[in-house]
Amino acid sequence: MSKKMRQDQGQQEISLLSVTRRQFLKQMGIVGGGIFVYFNVGNLDAWSLTKREGFLNAKIPTDFNAFLRVGTDGKISCFTGKIEMGQGAITSLPQMLAEELDVSYDAVNLVMGDTDLCPWDVGTFGSLSIRHFGIVLREAASEAKGVLKELAGDILKQPAIDLGTRDGFVYVKATPAQKVSYAQLTQGKIIEKHLDTPPLKPHTEYAIMGKSMLHQDARDKVTGKAKYAGDIRLPGMLYAAILRPPAHGAELKNLDLSGAKQMEDVLVIEDGDLIAVLHPFPDKAKKALAKIKAEYTTPETGLDHDTIFDHLQAVAPVGKTTSSAGDLETGRGMAAHSLEETYLNSYVAHAPMEPHTAVASFENGKCTVWASTQTPFSTRDRIAAVLNLKPEMVRMITPFVGGGFGGKGEPGNQAVEAARLAKIVGKPVQVAWSREEEFFYDTFRPAAIVKIKSGIDAGGKIVYWDNTVYFAGEGGSAPIYDIPHSRTVIRGEWRQNDPGSHPFAVGPWRAPANNTNTYAQELQIHMLAAKAGMDPLAFRLHNLKDQRMIGVLEAAAKQFGWGSTKSADGRGYGISCGIDTGTYVAHMAEVEVDKNTGKIKVKRVVCAQDMGFVVNPQGAKIQMEGCITMGLGYALAEEIHFKNGKIFDLNFDSYQLPRFSWLPEIETVLVDNKDLPPQGGGEPAIVGMGAVLACAVFDATGAKVLQLPMTSERVKKALATI
Amino acid sequence: MPESIRFTLNAKPVTITAEGDRNLLSVLRTDLGLTGPKFGCGEGICGSCTILLNNEPVRSCQMKVKDVEGASIVTIEGLAKDGALHPLQNAFIAHDALQCGYCTPGMILTAHGFLSHTPNPTREETIAAMEDNLCRCGAHKRIVEAIQDAAKTMKGGQAS
Ligand code: FES
Ligand code: FES
Numbered sequence: 105m106s107k108k109m110r111q112d113q114g115q116q117e118i119s120l121l122s123v124t125r126r127q128f129l130k131q132m133g134i135v136g137g138g139i140f141v142y143f144n145v146g147n148l149d150a151w152s153l154t155k156r157e158g159f160l161n162a163k164i165p166t167d168f169n170a171f172l173r174v175g176t177d178g179k180i181s182c183f184t185g186k187i188e189m190g191q192g193a194i195t196s197l198p199q200m201l202a203e204e205l206d207v208s209y210d211a212v213n214l215v216m217g218d219t220d221l222c223p224w225d226v227g228t229f230g231s232l233s234i235r236h237f238g239i240v241l242r243e244a245a246s247e248a249k250g251v252l253k254e255l256a257g258d259i260l261k262q263p264a265i266d267l268g269t270r271d272g273f274v275y276v277k278a279t280p281a282q283k284v285s286y287a288q289l290t291q292g293k294i295i296e297k298h299l300d301t302p303p304l305k306p307h308t309e310y311a312i313m314g315k316s317m318l319h320q321d322a323r324d325k326v327t328g329k330a331k332y333a334g335d336i337r338l339p340g341m342l343y344a345a346i347l348r349p350p351a352h353g354a355e356l357k358n359l360d361l362s363g364a365k366q367m368e369d370v371l372v373i374e375d376g377d378l379i380a381v382l383h384p385f386p387d388k389a390k391k392a393l394a395k396i397k398a399e400y401t402t403p404e405t406g407l408d409h410d411t412i413f414d415h416l417q418a419v420a421p422v423g424k425t426t427s428s429a430g431d432l433e434t435g436r437g438m439a440a441h442s443l444e445e446t447y448l449n450s451y452v453a454h455a456p457m458e459p460h461t462a463v464a465s466f467e468n469g470k471c472t473v474w475a476s477t478q479t480p481f482s483t484r485d486r487i488a489a490v491l492n493l494k495p496e497m498v499r500m501i502t503p504f505v506g507g508g509f510g511g512k513g514e515p516g517n518q519a520v521e522a523a524r525l526a527k528i529v530g531k532p533v534q535v536a537w538s539r540e541e542e543f544f545y546d547t548f549r550p551a552a553i554v555k556i557k558s559g560i561d562a563g564g565k566i567v568y569w570d571n572t573v574y575f576a577g578e579g580g581s582a583p584i585y586d587i588p589h590s591r592t593v594i595r596g597e598w599r600q601n602d603p604g605s606h607p608f609a610v611g612p613w614r615a616p617a618n619n620t621n622t623y624a625q626e627l628q629i630h631m632l633a634a635k636a637g638m639d640p641l642a643f644r645l646h647n648l649k650d651q652r653m654i655g656v657l658e659a660a661a662k663q664f665g666w667g668s669t670k671s672a673d674g675r676g677y678g679i680s681c682g683i684d685t686g687t688y689v690a691h692m693a694e695v696e697v698d699k700n701t702g703k704i705k706v707k708r709v710v711c712a713q714d715m716g717f718v719v720n721p722q723g724a725k726i727q728m729e730g731c732i733t734m735g736l737g738y739a740l741a742e743e744i745h746f747k748n749g750k751i752f753d754l755n756f757d758s759y760q761l762p763r764f765s766w767l768p769e770i771e772t773v774l775v776d777n778k779d780l781p782p783q784g785g786g787e788p789a790i791v792g793m794g795a796v797l798a799c800a801v802f803d804a805t806g807a808k809v810l811q812l813p814m815t816s817e818r819v820k821k822a823l824a825t826i
Numbered sequence: 827m828p829e830s831i832r833f834t835l836n837a838k839p840v841t842i843t844a845e846g847d848r849n850l851l852s853v854l855r856t857d858l859g860l861t862g863p864k865f866g867c868g869e870g871i872c873g874s875c876t877i878l879l880n881n882e883p884v885r886s887c888q889m890k891v892k893d894v895e896g897a898s899i900v901t902i903e904g905l906a907k908d909g910a911l912h913p914l915q916n917a918f919i920a921h922d923a924l925q926c927g928y929c930t931p932g933m934i935l936t937a938h939g940f941l942s943h944t945p946n947p948t949r950e951e952t953i954a955a956m957e958d959n960l961c962r963c964g965a966h967k968r969i970v971e972a973i974q975d976a977a978k979t980m981k982g983g984q985a986s
Contacts, residue, residue, distance in 0.1 A: 329864025733964030
């Protein structure tokens, strides 16, 4: 037995484990044995550690982070704090595991987002699941395979080197009929293994990774069986309806609960700021809520969806320079043409079709919460803090999540509300936000301003680029072109609500910062190309050095047939280049603009993406299509209107999501780059949607639409200034 | 006042005792324990709560339970026959026409109603029919393809 592997029989071994781990194994029902692999990344070399550095610098912790079990039935279980919200991790993670372990895809069972069964995890966002967690997962699988081979060596009387693995068996390479199954090998043994850095299969040997797989959860989802948080029903459960203020910053002045209290079977709860009515039926709880009389004073901030941009610039922190090259003064001296523009982007909502929902229940002092969340562990900790419980006395279970897009991370208020109410009433409670609550309490993508000053020389080379970003954040702000003199200054982040900046909560929205930054930069580039009198594709290629970017741009151009046809009147072609979560992406689009109404019709969108090795090509394409379709929304229509803390868009009547009739022809291209480990796939293809359409509108009409979304009014206004 | 209301739910007769003005979606999801019809907007805008009422898609969040007295209701749970999925369900799986899946029951049932009137739809007709069903994940392209494909399989609406 090599390395730190410990093998033992039963109890004796378990007593050596730490308390948490011992509990853990108990929860797993270890009877009968199995191989367990912990991902302990504490003693890895620096390079391996950087691989694991995640979003917001959150590192995958040095304690075990995921947990893999080769069961005595030969089935592989993987316990991960990641959750499934439509991005397809439920399909691609088992693919990776099956590949490294040499078992069939069907032999892998994934347990997701359960804080009692799964080790700590930072959360599901930033396209991290495959990019970071996936590597660790494969290493664990490879480690487990090593253990299995050593065990088999004893039985088959062969050194591990002469053994191969296939389909859940270890066999002797020279005489393949001599074999032993994983199930036999793990029988009666409990083996604990900490992870070193075992070798991973080279992509040339992949049989399962790289294959298109249908969504594993599809059957349950087309039959209505798939359970989301709102589908959890417990005996005696009550549904809560919660009193909400009419505006952010409003204060409760008068409250009359008598109307609700008179209703049959209605429980009225007043717990500090939480005022709720509960009933065994949700519609009745809602009716009871309507009986509550509450008066509020609302603040006069003077802030609305128009004045917010001046306000944000006035209160922006000094900021930090996040990238720079050369000397701007020198660059300005070299310029033959200059272009200075200011771009605005509006608040947008996440608007998942499933509103925030949670069910909480107490049993023997332990609180179990089923919630639609992207961050089960931090939500658990928050509930524990609010209820003054130890974290292990709170268990979060994450059923299917009906869309997240960054909006179902922290703070997890609906879960906290359910837990508070369940504790007070001593019965299970479901809190399911209405669509109005969902909009009101959303952590919007922040409104933002980007100011770019730039110039080109007589030969069409960009010579300086001076970029200041207010409140969008850093993602996608560094210039992707080869510019000798440049500077990027970030003033205000997307995630932190600097006091006095946004009038409500803001947070991560699919590809944080990047949608805004790419829109501003690429429209600027398109307009610079016009100043240079160059074709916008030629201009980009002329100014690019990065080979991966050139690769995706050329792939998009080839698919699109760039340059082969001249755009007809009112029609235009756009381009966008972007980088997100390690993935390179280029868009090309054709739009038709009605110059009288200002209405934009998107005819066609081509998107080429280099995301390194592609685990599930079909899954990757679905994410790209989803990004393109969702991106039509923030580009053309989605915008939160508000005044004095009151949100005017509270449902889908005024807040327009992309609809079937908006659907352009969508073509996606995956650029082959097998040697690079898998990169992000859940969000890159959305970053260029504002940009590519704004560039296409500029191409079609000459109108510079300097604010997203490009509503008909804004397009008409821009047309009028030509 | 609670009253006794009878209807057929997924081919089985049911009787419930409830105030007639109770919200139908709530009754289906709580009193009757279904999980297929989903709450999305509560205002009849998104289509997540779609059910078939006498074979026509309706938005259950906009209905009162007394409105279905004597009617036949089919939810997504009742679409498969004897364990065999409906061609629309198969097509949604085959085309991977879903991501988070929350809009899926409503999409399938809306398409079901549409195909029963328009067995050989053009792409444009399908798009128009689905216009008022919302999907935030952006599965639209594949949903359209799945419906077109299911229509072919159903060859003029035989399987229903
Ligand atoms: S929930 Fe009924 S239409 Fe949206
Ligand atoms: S698949 Fe998520 S809303 Fe349609």
